[in-house]
């Protein structure tokens with residue numbers, strides 16, 4: 001499950017992503033909410049985001065080299081959904 005498939009809870013999703021980006025993941029998190037609040041889906045999407053290891057794109061030998069920036073080294077705001085770790089977590 002990916003963050004994009006969860007409706008609402010934008011602030012919570014952003015906070016979770018910021019925790020990872022700032023390397024501030026605590027040892028335990030509680031996702032509390034009434035049935036239908038999306039707490040379970042959020043926990044599953046966050047778990048997938050943590051284990052996601054996006055594969056580098058295939059190298060095109062004839063393409064111009066892309067300049068490396070810090071943004072390319074950071075994870076995106078959602079899991080890729082196609083790497084082996086993501087496929088296992090589905």
Ligand SMILES: [Zn+2]
Pocket residue numbers: 051052053054079080081082083084085086
């Ligand atoms: Zn992935």
